[in-house]
Amino acid sequence: MHSLFASRPGFIGALTCVLLTGCVAPSGAPEPTEAPTAITTVRQALACSGGGSIDQHAAQCDGTGKLLSWAPPTNPGSSAAYDYVLDLNQNYLLALPNLSNLTNPSVAKPAYYAHSYLCSGTAPGCSPAGQPVGWPHNPAGLNAMLIESGLAYSPYKDDPRLRNAALALLDWHLAHGMTAVGDHWSQVPYASGASGTLTYAGAQAGGSVGVGDGVGYLQPEKVGALAWAAVQAFKFNGNTAYRDMAINAANQLTSHLRTPTATVSPWPYRVRASDNAVRTGANIVDNYASNVVEPLKLFQELIKLGQAGTLNGAPGYSSTQLAQWQSTQATVLAWLLGSNGPIATQNWTQYFEDVGSDATNNLNQLVPGETAKFLMDNPGLDPSWQAHVQNIIAFIETNFGDTLEFGARPIKEQYAFHYKMGSHTSRYAAVNARYAELTGDAAAKDKAFRAFNWATYMVRNSGLTIDGPYPNNVWFTDGWGDFIRHFVIGMGAQPDWAPAGQNHLLRSTSVVKSVTYGPGNEVRYTTYDASATEVLRLAFVPSTVTAGGTALSQRTDLAADGWTFDTGNNALRIRHSTSGVIVITGAPPT
Structure with missing residues (x-):
């Protein structure tokens, strides 16, 4: 789900252009989406007009010429499509072998413990398929996503394997990826790690342009993300280590809260764990980050648990801490929804660990998309949630919507990496599916359906899941953590997209x-x-x-x-x- 510059021709030139000179990303709004059709009555699969394929699958369309999923092969586009694709997808991830060449410590683990992505075998200059690539690892974001996906998909499928794998990653992160006791940010998770290492403590790649968080630096937003996931894990199995980690993370976020403005976010993008110094440099702008929904989700969960008395007696928790969490939540929410926040300013910047920081120019769609999901899940927090979600959808379509493919709108990642990708298209689909569920908007449902269908083409027959048609690599975030969860959200919002005749x-x-x-x-x-x-x-x-x-x-x-x-x-x-x-x-x- 990240920048994916490594092992591609022209890496240095592209990096210099995007990160040093502030190249202008492609502009212009995408062509309008066609009017919706009755998608439940035209699913007979046909070869799309003009033929062609999307990655390695022949494009399948319905009677109106709009895109269906390629799956399952015996009945493309049927209600079993997403279930079939997710089954292939999960099985590939869980079958990955242990690697024997990982370091610090030297323990055999699957590649997703120490690498951000693999070669697909079909990307230029990257082979063979399944070969790990030497690029900064993104464990906090990845592990949080996999926990969310596992806790949603495993009960859907009555298959505990993905959930178990995700919880094992959380256990590893708590043992091998936390800041030191006594650090200014004490005992919270690092967001990144060096490629091939099993201890996470920040990563360095690109030096002066800020690619990689930097050794010893963390991202407060990812502290919130993994801590929120830890709360969900605690609810699942009662492991108090997860609860205690989340409480400490909330306390650390509260004690480091700043007074936000239009250019100063509640927390910086990257800070040094030892002394709370914001990362600086000639081409580094790390004082601002638009992603506050991950900490907000954490505070939302812990406040509920505190009010229910569940946290009584837990280390780091008291009624005073509960009041401080409530105050922090109110401050951050007011900024997000107010005139200085990104909903109003549309300054949706900073998220990806492996790109140079740019607080004004490198817009992305991930943060506004996640914000829209949060607002729809918590409409009581925002009386204007519907207008805000409409504006976010329009922002994503205008800035990241690619050319329609048989009625489907693929979504690009960020200005610094303006390529259409499956995970981001599935997030856009999930947002539209939920919006359609809540409002009855038929056009939003059709946009969601077509976007989900396009995203299924990133899953090959083996289950190997590429990030997008180009650069065609296999990211663990894009292919699994940030992919599975959105299909489950979509089926929950629109049950007719789940398999008929099954429970x-x-x-x-x-x-x-x-x-x-x-x-x-x-x-x-x-x-x-x-x-x-x-x-x-x-x-x-x-x-x-x-x-x-x-x-x-x-x-x-x-x-x-x-x-x-x-x-x-x-x-x-x-x-x-x-x-x-x-x-x-x-x-x-x-």
Whole structure:
């Protein structure tokens, strides 16, 4: 998901152009998206007009000439498409062998412990397929994404493997990737690490232009990201080491909060762990970062746990800390939504660990896209969430939307790397899918559907997942961490995109601790929170839904506890507030 300059022809020239002279990125708004069509009635797959392929798959279109997924090969574009692609994708990652040449310590681990990406075997100058590339590693961002993906996908599939792999990465990071006790930023995660090393302490690549965080430097936003993921992991298995790490991260973020302005963000982009010095240099501008939703997500979760009494007695926690977290959350949220914040200024800069810093020119789509997701998940925090999300979608389309491909809009990464990519296209799709769910916007649903379909073409038959048609490399963020989670969000928002005739838990507002599909027409699951809502697609018609053994009533909405069922797509939606132990029983559909 990052700059991907390494092992490509013209690397030095491109780096110099983008990072030193501030080259102007391609400009101009993309062509308008065509009017939406009834996508549920035109899925018969045909070769797209004019033929052609996207990466290694022949392009498949529906009867209106708009893009469908290539998957599954026996029925392209069917409701099984995303499930099929994600299964290939997960299996490839989990089958990667241990590497014996990793250092510090010398322990055999899969490549994603110490490398950011692999060769695809088809990218210029990068082979063979599966060969790790010597480029700064991005463990905090990657591990946070993989934890989110694992905790969402594993219950969807009733397959614990991705979740287990992600939690093992979190354990490793806590043991081998934290700042020192006594540092100004004490015992928080580093965002990057040197290629091939299993101890993370910042990375250096490019020196004066700021590529790589710098040895001994961290990113406060990634502190928030991994700590938020640790809270979710704590909810899943109760490991108090995850809870304690998150509490300390929140305390560190609170103690380092600044008074934000239009040019000074609540936290800098990169700071030295030992003394809190903002990274500086002739071509380095690290005092500003637009990504505050990761810390906001962390504070949101910890405040809820604190108010529930769950954190009582935990190291670093007190009622005073709770009040400070609430104050920090209010300050940061006010900046994000106010006239000095990036929603108003559109100064959506700084995120990627491996590019030179540029607080004014190197716009990206990741941060506004993640911000839009956060606002839709927490509409009570922003009375103007709908207008803000509309503006963010327009910003992404104008600045990062590529030429339409059979009605699908691929999305580019950042100005410093203006190439269309699968993960970013899937984020754009997820944002539009959620927006369509909340507003009924048919055009947004069609944009989401076509964008998800385009992103599936980045997954090859082997499960190897490229970042994009060019540069055609295999990033662990773009191919897995930042890819899987968005497809699960999309299916949760639009259940007809999940496989028909199967049982799947698509979404919960809580962490799902366990799920069992069957025997027969039955689904059982348990959520961490007693109060939550879920979305499922079922292979049967539910007759009874219980929470903690008490029957919930079928309703026409979820204004109160109960459940609704859409006979058109077998989507079951449940709201419960007294117990997270849910049992669904029923009969086959007629």
